[in-house]
Amino acid sequence: xxxxxxxxxxxxxxxxxxxxxxxxxxxxxxxxxxxxxxxxxxxxxxxxxxxxxxxxxxxxxxxxxxxxxxxxxxxxxxxxxxxxxxxxxxxxxxxxxxxxxxxxxxxxxxxxxxxxxxxxxxxxxxxxxxxxxxxxxxxxxxxxxxxxxxxxxxxxxxxxxxxxxxxxxxxxxxxxxxxxxxxxxxxxxxxxxxxxxxxxxxxxxxxxxxxxxxxxxxxxxxxxxxxxxxxxxxxxxxxxxxxxxxxxxxxxxxxxxxxxxxxxxxxxxxxxxxxxxxxxxxxxxxxxxxxxxxxxxxxxxxxxxxxxxxxxxxxxxxxxxxxxxxxxxxxxxxxxxxxxxxxxxxxxxxxxxxxxx
Amino acid sequence: xxxxxxxxxxxxxxxxxxxxxxxxxxxxxxxxxxxxxxxxxxxxxxxxxxxxxxxxxxxxxxxxxxxxxxxxxxxxxxxxxxxxxxxxxxxxxxxxxxxxxxxxxxxxxxxxxxxxxxxxxxxxxxxxxxxxxxxxxxxxxxxxxxxxxxxxxxxxxxxxxxxxxxxxxxxxxxxxxxxxxxxxxxxxxxxxxxxxxxxxxxxxxxxxxxxxxxxxxxxxxxxxxxxxxxxxxxxxxxxxxxxxxxxxxxxxxxxxxxxxxxxxxxxxxxxxxxxxxxxxxxxxxxxxxxxxxxxxxxxxxxxxxxxxxxxxxxxxxxxxxxxxxxxxxxxxxxxxxxxxxxxxxxxxxxxxxxxxxxxxxxxxxxxxxxxxxxxxxxxxxxxxxxxxxxxxxxxxxxxxxxxxxxxxxxxxxxxxxxxxxxxx
Numbered sequence: 001x002x003x004x005x006x007x008x009x010x011x012x013x014x015x016x017x018x019x020x021x022x023x024x025x026x027x028x029x030x031x032x033x034x035x036x037x038x039x040x041x042x043x044x045x046x047x048x049x050x051x052x053x054x055x056x057x058x059x060x061x062x063x064x065x066x067x068x069x070x071x072x073x074x075x076x077x078x079x080x081x082x083x084x085x086x087x088x089x090x091x092x093x094x095x096x097x098x099x100x101x102x103x104x105x106x107x108x109x110x111x112x113x114x115x116x117x118x119x120x121x122x123x124x125x126x127x128x129x130x131x132x133x134x135x136x137x138x139x140x141x142x143x144x145x146x147x148x149x150x151x152x153x154x155x156x157x158x159x160x161x162x163x164x165x166x167x168x169x170x171x172x173x174x175x176x177x178x179x180x181x182x183x184x185x186x187x188x189x190x191x192x193x194x195x196x197x198x199x200x201x202x203x204x205x206x207x208x209x210x211x212x213x214x215x216x217x218x219x220x221x222x223x224x225x226x227x228x229x230x231x232x233x234x235x236x237x238x239x240x241x242x243x244x245x246x247x248x249x250x251x252x253x254x255x256x257x258x259x260x261x262x263x264x265x266x267x268x269x270x271x272x273x274x275x276x277x278x279x280x281x282x283x284x285x286x287x288x289x290x291x292x293x294x295x296x297x298x299x300x301x302x303x304x305x306x307x308x309x310x311x312x313x314x315x316x317x318x319x320x321x322x323x324x325x326x327x328x329x330x331x332x333x334x335x336x337x338x339x340x341x342x343x344x345x346x347x348x349x350x351x352x353x354x355x356x357x
Numbered sequence: 358x359x360x361x362x363x364x365x366x367x368x369x370x371x372x373x374x375x376x377x378x379x380x381x382x383x384x385x386x387x388x389x390x391x392x393x394x395x396x397x398x399x400x401x402x403x404x405x406x407x408x409x410x411x412x413x414x415x416x417x418x419x420x421x422x423x424x425x426x427x428x429x430x431x432x433x434x435x436x437x438x439x440x441x442x443x444x445x446x447x448x449x450x451x452x453x454x455x456x457x458x459x460x461x462x463x464x465x466x467x468x469x470x471x472x473x474x475x476x477x478x479x480x481x482x483x484x485x486x487x488x489x490x491x492x493x494x495x496x497x498x499x500x501x502x503x504x505x506x507x508x509x510x511x512x513x514x515x516x517x518x519x520x521x522x523x524x525x526x527x528x529x530x531x532x533x534x535x536x537x538x539x540x541x542x543x544x545x546x547x548x549x550x551x552x553x554x555x556x557x558x559x560x561x562x563x564x565x566x567x568x569x570x571x572x573x574x575x576x577x578x579x580x581x582x583x584x585x586x587x588x589x590x591x592x593x594x595x596x597x598x599x600x601x602x603x604x605x606x607x608x609x610x611x612x613x614x615x616x617x618x619x620x621x622x623x624x625x626x627x628x629x630x631x632x633x634x635x636x637x638x639x640x641x642x643x644x645x646x647x648x649x650x651x652x653x654x655x656x657x658x659x660x661x662x663x664x665x666x667x668x669x670x671x672x673x674x675x676x677x678x679x680x681x682x683x684x685x686x687x688x689x690x691x692x693x694x695x696x697x698x699x700x701x702x703x704x705x706x707x708x709x710x711x712x713x714x715x716x717x718x719x720x721x722x723x724x725x726x727x728x729x730x731x732x733x734x735x736x737x738x739x740x741x742x743x744x745x746x747x748x749x750x751x752x753x754x755x756x757x758x759x760x761x762x763x764x765x766x767x768x769x770x771x772x773x774x775x776x777x778x779x780x781x
Contacts, residue, residue: 058743059743059744061746062742062743062746065746086470087470087474087746089467089470090467090469090470090471090473090474090488091467091468091470091471091474092466092467092468092470092471161622166729167744207729210729211646211728212646212728212729214724214725225621225623226622226623227621227622227623338485341477341484341485342477342481342482342483342484342485343481343482344745345477345478345481345745345747346481346482346554347481348740348744348745349554349556350553350554352556352732352737352740353553353554353555353556354553355729355732356556356559356560356563356729356730356732357556357559
């Protein structure tokens with residue numbers, strides 16, 4: 001009897017501890033969430049005993065804002081993109097994360113120097129670099145292959161329909177790069193009224209040929225169905241279709257627009273300490289490198305780069321498929337959140353008006 | 358009931374009472390009040406549910422369309438300065454001092470971004486001005502005008518001060534103005550938005566036109582089907598009914614994606630037409646990712662909402678009426694027009710209203726198959742909810758949409774009469 005009592009109270013204590021040590025992480029779903037579960041959540045639970053519940057949203061920033069404003073925060077960590085991270089942080093909706101609390105690189109380099117520029121901010125810690133690239137179906141171009149961002153807008157030389165993301169962001173930058181503006185000057189040009197005219201003029205030249213996509217899975221589908229010959233798409237999606245499904249899809253890295261995804265902790269998170277522990281763990285050198293085994297997004301830490309190995313199929317070398325590979329960065333544009341937080345309202349409205357007319 | 362009581366009370370034999378001696382009229386009134394209370398208690402849970410999950414959130418959301426205290430709540434001193442001075446007053450040292458103090462406090466409370474976002478809605482390109490100056494605000498010392506202008510000369514811009522004056526009031530019509538392609542200039546006059554940014558009025562117009570067209574198409578397609586359903590023998594009509602209901606029970610996304618498979622350039626329809634030689638391989642028809650796709654897919658999806666009310670109205674119409682008209686010499690067209698059609702009007706009204714109102718608010722189908730030319734106003738509401746996070750503008754757009762639908766509903770009531778509506 002006594003044993004049973006001790007046992008049951010011990011069990012209760014364990015159950016209680018387990019229910020207390022639990023965090024909820026919100027991400028974008030699909031193969032991306034899978035990569036995080038494999039590279040971050042499982043090792044984290046193994047190392048700390050803290051259970052990780054994974055939930056998905058179309059864009060975690062939207063429910064996050066709603067939760068914090070309603071003072072009913074059910075998520076402890078969320079994965080958001082740079083402009084949302086900065087915006088939410090400026091609006092006081094995120095907990096601050098001290099960079100000093102993040103683990104240094106294996107060689108002792110402090111975290112502040114190990115992360116790529118822009119991957120650390122007051123409230124957010126970068127985990128991956130993802131990129132919008134142009135991709136084409138090689139079977140549609142048997143002879144001359146497109147190779148530059150300019151070729152995407154050249155429907156005379158490379159006939160066939162195009163697909164683009166229905167958003168001012170990245171589309172306008174790519175239009176300018178397609179018009180010959182070097183990546184380094186894109187935002188200077190786009191900041192002027194003439195630059196905006198120039199971008200829309202370039203888009204006008206192919207407007208009738210473009211199918212607009214909204215969800216990240218659509219461009220791959222459009223390519224696979226033969227609806228379009230070329231598309232803009234997230235590099236990870238193209239990689240997955242090409243490597244795991246053996247589609248003849250090729251990514252053009254010239255004119256890629258890359259951006260970070262970052263972990264943030266909403267104000268009022270119920271398990272703040274565990275959430276901080278999770279962010280520090282997941283953005284460590286090894287977990288970030290491990291994630292590349294599951295999806296072709298580049299790690300946000302320099303020290304993770306050399307540790308990136310083979311894809312889960314055991315034969316594809318991941319390094320050349322990373323947006324951060326040196327060869328892929330020759331004409332690459334880091335998406336500027338400063339530009340977009342200032343100009344998104346204006347340019348998005350203009351873009352929507354241009355689309356609708 | 359009340360009349361009967363009155364009659365009884367007027368009986369010459371004196372006042373009627375119940376067994377316990379109370380006047381019958383009061384007893385009856387009390388009993389009725391009790392019954393009403395009980396009935397009210399029965400619907401109370403539903404009322405509370407609707408109030409909590411529907412009316413309050415929608416009310417809060419609509420409130421955002423005229424109320425945004427992003428600036429006024431976080432920049433109290435400067436807002437007071439605006440309230441004290443006449444519109445058009447050039448900012449003096451007191452204004453800059455208030456600005457500096459507010460920016461310092463806001464930077465500390467991490468609300469500079471909120472302030473910047475609010476101003477940025479009205480004047481694009483200013484958000485970073487607030488955040489960057491906010492970061493330097495701690496070091497500001499008098500004279501504040503020089504200190505702030507040294508931090509960023511853009512603060513001298515009179516347009517910026519005009520905009521800040523506008524947003525210093527939490528309640529403002531600006532979001533509603535923006536929702537109908539208007540804006541306020543520096544002096545507060547209402548002017549049209551610049552031509553390259555006018556989009557909402559055109560989209561409202563397109564939304565109502567497309568929803569109207571879909572309603573007409575649904576009526577044309579649905580009327581014969583409903584008639585067939587109503588007149589066939591029960592066994593056959595039940596089978597037909599299943600065919601109507603089956604797609605109705607299928608997920609909206611599945612039906613929308615099926616249309617993509619059917620209509621796309623390399624899709625079933627085009628392939629069949631090419632295979633039969635009706636069109637050449639180079640001239641495949643563009644039926645999806647444009648307005649055509651939106652209209653076809655939405656007509657299909659909304660068709661049951663037309664057929665079902667029509668069917669429920671047609672079912673009880675005795676076939677003998679039309680036969681009688683025919684035997685009295687009416688042509689089949691006259692019999693249909695003057696005898697059958699008028700009896701189906703309540704169903705047509707209900708079906709048309711349902712399809713139209715659902716069509717006006719449709720979002721996912723145009724988003725997936727509409728391309729650029731098939732976008733409706735709901736897609737932009739979703740854009741401002743999810744992407745630009747400008748919830749006030751989304752709320753204003755939604756309120757305008759709601760208002761327009763209510764006006765149509767009122768017109769319908771005036772013209773046809775809402776009593777003439779039969780939903781089933």
